[in-house]
Amino acid sequence: MKATQNHHFSYDVIISGAGPVGLFLACELALANCSVLILEKAENPHSPLKQLPFGIRGLTTPTIEALYRRGLLEELEVPKRLKKPHANVMQGPRHQAGHFAGIPFHEVDVDTSRWEYRLPGSTATHLIAELEELETVLARRAKSLGVTIKRGLAVTDFYQREDRVTVQSGDQSFQGKWLVGCDGGRSVVRKQGGFEFAGTEPEFTGYSIKVDIADPDKLRPGRNLTEAGMYFQSQPGYLLMQDFDGGAFHHSQEPVTLEHVQEVLRRISNTDVSISALQMATTWTDRARQTTTYRNGRVFLAGDAAHIHAPLGGQGLNLGLGDAMNLGWKLAATIRGKAPEGLLDSYEAERHPIGVQVLDWSRAQVALMRPDPSTRALRAVIRDLLDTRDGATYVAGRVWGIQTHYEIAGNHPLVGHSVPNIELEDGSRIGEQMRDGRGILLDFGSNLSLNLLASEYSDQVTYVTGRANDLFGISAVLIRPDGIIAWVSASEPDEQSIRQAAALWLAR
Template identity: 45%
Template sequence: MTTTDYDVVVAGAGPVGLFLACELRLGGARVLVVERLAEVDETIKAGAINIPSAVALYRRGLLPELAAVWEAALERIRAFRGEGAEDRMPPRFAGHFAGIPMDKTLFDGSDPAWAEAGPAADSGLGVPQAALERILARRAERLGVEVRRGVELTGFDAGADGVAVHTGRGTVRAGWLVGCDGGRSTVRQTAGFDFPGTDPEITGYQAIVELTGGERLREGWNTTDTGTYVHGPFPGRILTVEFDGPPADRTAPITAEELQAALRRVAQVPEVTITKVLSATRFTDNARQAADYRKGRVLLAGDAAHVHSPFGGQGLNLGLGDAMNLGWKLAAVVRGHAPESLLDTYTAERHPLGTWVLDWTRAQIAVMRPDRHARALRRVVTDLALTTTGTTYFVTKISGVWQRYDLPGEHPLTGASAPDLELSDGSRLGDHLHTGRALLLDLADDPGVCARAEGYGDRLEVRTLACPTRPGLGALFVRPDGFVAWAADKAAEAVETKDLPEVLERWLGARADAA
């Protein structure tokens, strides 16, 4: 195409699409988001974010808004749990595995990764998906992202130099198209991405309802002879899982009678009656992942790239991680700073995490089945989980604090999410990532570090500051997504920076003054 209306069109204005659009805009791209729904979808979905998500949003200055939503959620939980609620509040990031709750008193948080996550690790951040979507919509508006609601993507034609995106209100031309349009992604299906995986075997419901007889339901996660159910942690919230195959029609309206029948079967409480449905959704354990997240000018992120059961609350978090990883890379390619080959690192870095999440959810299904073999396995897993080592393992995995990328380099920090260092000017490392630029921190006051970074203009922020809590660390190069791509310790005379120019060029492209 000789001309384009936008650098990137993002299909889908859920949290992943909006977050990606914000990241692209920070990087200088012209972005259009198209969304078939006219308003934010208030259907009950994900209800919490993990540490990588909280840290990513903190690095963009959104932690105060998230914390306010979490405080409101805590009030609802206290109202549901009544007298003595403070003693029974959910532990931060503890969660559950296959409905086996973690005991926060057994958790060993001595791993430095917990402390180095910064303020984001100190918040519970139970954030409903709809609330997060509204926060990101406001941010997109502040950044100047154009969002068109009530506009459905109907198809597209992708060529070597751009994409013609067809919608119910006409065609727009873009350099790139990213599908963030959910598990039934039109973008994925139209482009013909391979989507291998495993078929579903459960029918699950999650809902907010008004009911009578609820005092007979046990609070929290419960396993019975016929499946699993959840009551709480706030008024009217229920969840059921039955292992009798997937629903005949996932898109049919969900009735009070349908929810009531499932709840009575699983909870084995015939007296419970659902009088009104406020919000409800069906789900299965269909687990599939795109073999590659890019086909030419078309890319996928979030549920468009991977689907799985909701157990462990990994789906929203996985999608936000996709957006944080892809946004700055695609913006760099759009602006001509980086070659298209930079986009190859998107699949290379995110696909392994997606594979892990799918297997993590599959393992939970295996432990939740009602057959005798699975119940025997469940007792063994429960025994292991109720040890300090077991609890620490599960909580660490659920929290996502372990996640890192396989990047070239020998330093232990390379490939890890950057520690939120407390710096000598009173700031923290995360404070320097609000703009979405890469960051080079000279912690040793070594002129050689800054000299190596000349010529990158607004792509790179360079700061010379000390870090009293990490006196041996000499310098850090942090990518725009907050991951360390290069680090060096202090040497006797100077920080060793001979490989820094190659690293900067790999992630930021050639210097502006390069021949």
């Protein structure tokens, strides 16, 4: 490959894709003073499929905490949406808090007291967000931090050298120290980078459609499982369908015509409903695949470029944003020469297992949606379980991401988990102390050895001392820039253990 036009500037990181994952990763890198270029294939960031209700996504606890810690949550119009929830949310004493394979669980059945280290009233466990608004907020933040976003330029090829990556977009080329593919399920970076994409083939073709219906009373609102598949009508004319054809129509790449949509809808709904106009349509599947590695030299993958599955419950968006939060500070530390050996390897070590869990969670839901008698019998059992306190609490913990943690060495149960949003004696909360993307050494006892350690890592860690309203029986905590606890002391801090933890995640 030979570029016909030379690059104009060399960047620390080039990101392929200006979706939420690419934009959030760019924000994390720019927050640490890295120069970032985003190349995005689409010229226009606005898409009809990002409009309500197709653009609605459920944000899970790790995502909400990440946005809160960077001061982005307050920029979303969450309170307005909470006053006007979308059509699939039931109100009243049996308020629906989520679902598993379309089977609801309810807020009143979830026992939040079992999550010992989650403070009530800190950040929400789950929220509804609009995809287009989220992208707008992230793009605005990225630009304010100096990120360059070039739209209408797709990554078409790249090649690596020992110290840089040259990226081709048509007849233009750009140079960066690192390249990250955040370019979706059909990722060019993944394909050109030779990543193995292993997994399972689909069982259905999914449809997202907006139509005019001549006789809308023939279709029931909400989610409807039938002997032929599933259709979900969130608002009149806005439909999701699942046709268990093994993904055949999606893979055929045939155009989605009015006649085809009407045939599928009639068959699944078992009605003679008539569609008078097809305004918008796209197809998708439950194909579940994940790259066996998230890194190849100076090239990383994140989001749907690294893992794809059925978009059930918005897990894909949250999984990708978690990738960005995990990779951002580690790659920035490497660029600044402040990364201990093995720090970049921990991105794959921590995020790949989370991806495995989410893909299996998606497969399990698909298994409960099959239109056959055995599955209907199994759904009845699962429905009964979700109406119990144990069942609802378990599923809520998984769906909301509260159980997410990393395998980090340490004896305390908080290690590897997200730090509780502890309120300090001055009224501030730990999450508010993380706006600058730095780590925190939180010391409740004003320990001289911890003060000395913090001074040695002063360009990476903020030393916070004082008392708190709820100490959880701990005296000191080392918090990574992504809000994950790397070390905890429940008594007089052991200097050797904190220095070992600091050496693992920080470099002087």
